[in-house]
Amino acid sequence: MRTAFINQLIEEAKGNENIFLLVGDLGFSVVEPFAKLFPERYLNVGIAEQNMAGIAAGLAMEGYCVYIYSIGNFPTLRCMEQIRYDICYHNLNVKIVAVGGGYAYGALGPSHHATEDIGMLRTIPNMVVCSPSDPIEAKAITSISVNYNGPMYLRLGKAGEKIIHRSKNLRISIGDIIKYKEQDNSDTAILVTGSIADYAINYVNEKKLRWNIYTLPFIKPINKEQLKDIVTRHNELIVLEEHQKSCGVGSAVIEILNDLFNIGEIENYPKIRRIAIDDRFYSIAGDQSFLRELANLSLNKDNIF
Amino acid sequence: MKNSILLAAEIRRHALIMNHNANASHIGGALSIADILAVLYERVLTLFPQEPTNPKRDRFLLSKGHACSALYAVLALKDFFEVELLDTYSKNGSKFTTHASHNIPGIELSTGSLGHALSVGCGIALASKRKQNYFRTFVLVSDGELDEGSNWEAILFAPHHKLDNLTLIVDYNKIQSLGNVDDVLSLEPLKSKFEAFNWEAVEIDGHDHEAIYNSLITSGRNAKPKVIIAHTIKGKGIDFMENQLLWHYKSPNEKELESAIAQLNKVHPIDQS
Structure with a gap:
């Protein structure tokens, strides 16, 4: 996803002189092409995220x-406070891009598990929260973000996520839910976000x-009409996410x-199963799929209807 | 045209009345920056009061947002909005919150949480460099505020990126929320700290208008950002408020306001011009 992001950002920056990329001394073998093409609109601020957000x-x-x-x-x-007060309160055109949503950096330990970010960021007024499920979504969201004048959070995976969408160019707007598979005679819908979508599919x-x-x-936002339509079609919803259950997508x-x-x-309130992290840290090493299983982010029969 | 000495007295007068009417805190720290604001707004900043977002303006960020009564006062006195609006300070439904609000003409950045504005000022100064604009950016911080680590990220950043268009002013009144700066968390040696971080640092009497002017009118030399360590007195100008921690919190009552205004009038009679 990070490659899809940076490639799309480079494409956009070729025609948009206002795009500026700040990095917090991270992004090795990702951000270099942008830095080379647009040195006057790139800066590594050092390992100083509060300063980076203020700048x-x-x-x-x-x-x-x-x-x-x-x-x-x-x-x-x-x-967080610079995001809330400096960026969101002033409704400024800043996009926050975090690589490694969920357990993408699993073995690095809880310092690198991004499992509370959605909850914290979606409570802040003016903030749009995006969580692409594959590189195609990441590309589409990057393109949308350039043309949206306000704060946005892009929660990306890492690298090498499988492409799940057949179309290379998704036509989506802010808030849209994507119908990955929809047929009439189904009573159960799974709503999923992030790279764990590949597992669900x-x-x-x-x-x-x-x-x-x-x-x-x-x-944030989630298109209410589309959600209503899904609820009308199904009696059972499963929401799967790689995030704490509290304040997450479910x-x-x-x-x-x-x-x-x-x-x-x-009219009919569906049964809803939330599959998310159950209010705890996991402090042992493991790759992303190991930690997902450990945290019971699984569609096993105990978790579903 | 008013001179900065008279302007400072008027800032103090308004700030005292506003804090009294609102039963608000922070008069001490508003009085300590009145002279700096007066010199900035009367003699240094390029301003467009009728067009407050004119791109050519100099940018001023008050990081110690709790001292906003003085800033609101100087903006009103410099015709950014009607002086009468100051009467709404802290009132229900007013834009004039008791921490600086960007919803008020002339205020670039809302502040109130400490340690934010210097980073934002770095971003503005960086944008100015990258876009080859020639305005200057000024940030005023309190002394206690320098406890915040975020400031030191920015203090590292500005000289590295040669932001000589950035000027930082430290309102060094030596008193923070719960005590003397030297007792709570000493900043000393402050000037040499900044010099070690590659800033051009000067120390001045923050109530001496010529010293303030001379320090502000020139940018940092040799591509360095400049810091002005302004030695000030919390509650300056009102004898019973000077150097008293109490006036970080207390609002002057009727009698105290009367006495305070009388002291100001004695030195600087109300400008009738």
């Missing part, structure tokens, strides 16, 4: 469309399940559905 705010105040790039929790949790295919599959490239879906139900916008 991004200042650059954006002067008209730049600023991307800040780092790994995991560093461009997010580490500088494989599982459904291998088990020959009649589930419909939707990916959520945006956690929570976001439930919050919206609860409010829609209360005002009578949906």
Whole structure:
């Protein structure tokens, strides 16, 4: 995903002189082509994320469309107040790009597990939260982000995620839910975000399940009409995410559905299973799929209907 | 045209009345920066009060947002908005929050959480360099605020990137929230710290208008950012407030306000011009 991101950003920057990339001394073998092509719109600020977020705010105040790039929790949790107060309160054109969502950097330990970021960032007003499921979504979101004048969070995977979408160019807008697989005679839908989508798709295919599959490239906002349509079609929803259960994607879906139900916008409230991390850290080494299993981010029969 | 001495007195007068009316805190730190603001706004900054976002303006960021009563006052006195609006300070429904708000003409950045504005100032100064604009960027921090580590990230950054268009002013009034700076977390030796970080550093009496002017009017030399360590007095100008921690919190009551205004009037009678 990070390659899809940087390649698309380079394409956009060729025609948009306002794009500025700040990195927090991370991005080896990713950001170099951008730095070489646009040295006057690139800067490695050093290992100083609070400063990076503040500098991004200042650059954006002067008209730049600023991307800040780092790994995991560093461009997010580490500088949360700068994001809230300097970037979001002033509604500035800054995009926060974190590589390594979830357990992508699994073996590096909990310092590198980005498993609370969605919850923390989606509570901040003016912030759009994006979580692509594959490189095709990452590319589309990068393109959208350039043309959106405001704060955005891009939660990327790492490298080598499998492409799940057949079309190379997705036509999506902010908030859209993507119908990955939708047929009429299915009572169960799985809503998934992030690179764990690949696992969900494989599982459904291998088990020959009649589930419909939707990916959520945006956690905030989520298109309510599309969500209503999904709820109308299914009695059972499974939300799968590589994030803490508290305040994550499943929570976001439930919050919206609860409010829609209360005002009578949906008649039948579906059964909802949230598959997410159960309020704990995992402090042993392991790759991404090992840690997903350890955290029970699995579609095994105990977790589903 | 008013001179900066009279402007400072008017800033103090308004700040005192605003804090009294609002029963608000932080008059001490507002009084300590009144002279610096007066010299900046009267004699140094390139301003466009009728067009506050004119790209040619100099940028001023008040990092110690809790001292905003003085900033609101100077902006009103320099015609960014009507002086009468100062009466709404802290009132229900007013834009004039008791920490600096960017929703007010002339205020670049909302502040209130300490240790933010210097990084933002670095970004603005960097943009100015990259876009080859020639405005200057000024950031005013408090002394206690330098406890915040984020400032030191920016203090490392600015000289590395040769941001000589950036000027930092430290309001060194020696008192922070719960005590003397020297007791809570000493900054000394402050000037040599900045010099070791490759800043051009000067120390001045932060109430001497000529010294303030002379330090502000020139940028850092040799491609260095400049820091002005302004030795100031918390509560400056009102004898019973000077150097008293209490006035970080207390709002002057009717009697104290009367006495304070009388002291100001004695030195600087209200400008009738």
